[in-house]
Amino acid sequence: MGEYTASVVGGTGFTGGELLRLLNGHPEFDVVQATSRSKANKTVGHSHPNLRGMDLRFSDPDDLESVDVLFAATPHGVSMEQIDEFQDAAGTVVDLSADFRLDTEAQYDEWYDGHTRPELLAESEYALPELNRENLEGADLIASGGCNATATIMGLLPLFEHDVLDGSEQVVVDVKVGSSEGGAGGGEASSHPERSGVVRPYAPTGHRHEAEIEQFLGIDVSFTVHAVEMIRGASATCHVFPNGPVSKGDLWKAYRGSYEDEPFVELVAGGGGVYRYPEPKAVAGTNKAEVGFELDPSNKRVVVFSAIDNMMKGSAGQAVHAANVALGLDETAGLDFQGLHPVGAP
Numbered sequence: 263m264g265e266y267t268a269s270v271v272g273g274t275g276f277t278g279g280e281l282l283r284l285l286n287g288h289p290e291f292d293v294v295q296a297t298s299r300s301k302a303n304k305t306v307g308h309s310h311p312n313l314r315g316m317d318l319r320f321s322d323p324d325d326l327e328s329v330d331v332l333f334a335a336t337p338h339g340v341s342m343e344q345i346d347e348f349q350d351a352a353g354t355v356v357d358l359s360a361d362f363r364l365d366t367e368a369q370y371d372e373w374y375d376g377h378t379r380p381e382l383l384a385e386s387e388y389a390l391p392e393l394n395r396e397n398l399e400g401a402d403l404i405a406s407g408g409c410n411a412t413a414t415i416m417g418l419l420p421l422f423e424h425d426v427l428d429g430s431e432q433v434v435v436d437v438k439v440g441s442s443e444g445g446a447g448g449g450e451a452s453s454h455p456e457r458s459g460v461v462r463p464y465a466p467t468g469h470r471h472e473a474e475i476e477q478f479l480g481i482d483v484s485f486t487v488h489a490v491e492m493i494r495g496a497s498a499t500c501h502v503f504p505n506g507p508v509s510k511g512d513l514w515k516a517y518r519g520s521y522e523d524e525p526f527v528e529l530v531a532g533g534g535g536v537y538r539y540p541e542p543k544a545v546a547g548t549n550k551a552e553v554g555f556e557l558d559p560s561n562k563r564v565v566v567f568s569a570i571d572n573m574m575k576g577s578a579g580q581a582v583h584a585a586n587v588a589l590g591l592d593e594t595a596g597l598d599f600q601g602l603h604p605v606g607a608p
């Protein structure tokens with residue numbers, strides 16, 4: 263028996279399935295409810311074949327059970343509408359959507375379709391522990407980050423934490439992301455015949471995750487996302503143009519300084535073998551971020567790479583990691599496992 267009870271609203275979805283997988287193996291959590299409006303009474307294994315054998319059936323989200331932690335894995339807009347019900351049901355709410363990631367109503371007006379509960383924005387904490395660990399302790403409303411934003415922030419954060427950049431520099435980010443980002447009902451663009459073989463720029467400008475990156479790093483980024491033929495994974499390549507000279511030593515100092523003690527970050531920067539830079543395939547199914555960099559010989563450009571699993575470090579894994587921090591548990595509880603190798607296109 264775990265010490266804490268948990269529920270997953272939106273349990274049939276892709277990130278809901280990942281939450282159920284993680285919480286089912288978590289030593290401190292018992293999953294007592296997973297909701298679905300379309301599959302009520304079906305077993306969780308009906309939607310998630312990897313979870314066959316888990317003794318849990320979907321129930322209606324109108325009948326929320328009282329739990330310690332409620333994870334909401336629902337589309338944008340649902341949590342802000344139902345936050346009162348969620349908070350009545352649980353002491354801690356971890357939302358995987360974009361509903362509570364940004365700080366102000368004006369940002370939601372600019373990047374989304376406004377916000378119905380703007381007074382709660384000041385209370386919510388961004389879930390990425392590498393960025394916001396201190397504020398997560400004891401938090402009761404937590405917003406898990408966007409996957410493309412998470413990959414980008416993980417890549418660039420050390421350069422700001424260690425003053426290699428001051429925010430005035432030009433930063434160009436190109437993210438390649440897998441089809442599971444679109445969720446279980448991904449639609450035409452993510453259907454197999456349409457997705458297969460593509461390297462499709464789907465958000466050349468104006469991607470909503472730009473708002474999160476700018477909010478947390480304090481920079482203007484030129485941000486573009488490509489849909490590629492992966493199922494899992496987000497790979498960010500960030501071209502950074504520093505104002506003055508930067509050495510390899512400066513970069514190692516910054517990245518080691520930020521990430522040496524982080525349990526879920528691997529520095530992969532050069533070295534030998536086939537996988538010399540961050541690779542989404544290597545972290546598929548795990549809560550790890552691989553981060554690496556290279557210095558252009560001209561000394562005028564730093565290239566930063568970051569690879570995550572969009573549904574894990576980019577969503578469900580980050581959410582469970584943040585809940586661990588919020589509750590004062592061992593941060594790695596339920597998340598401390600390696601990925602697979604070799605593996606097919608994840």
Ligand SMILES: NC(=O)c1ccc[n+]([C@@H]2O[C@H](COP(=O)([O-])OP(=O)(O)OC[C@H]3O[C@@H](n4cnc5c(N)ncnc54)[C@H](OP(=O)(O)O)[C@@H]3O)[C@@H](O)[C@H]2O)c1
Nearest residue numbers: 272274275276277298299300335336338359443445446577
């Ligand atoms: N996929 C990713 O890689 C990823 C990464 C980062 C963040 N996110 C965010 O995480 C959230 C979930 O994403 P996903 O990819 O898991 O989506 P998904 O696969 O489409 O799943 C959505 C889930 O929400 C339920 N749902 C839909 N409308 C609802 C409502 N009004 N009330 C209650 N439940 C409702 C659906 O089940 P029923 O219709 O049966 O109730 C389903 O279980 C989204 O906000 C997404 O932006 C996703």
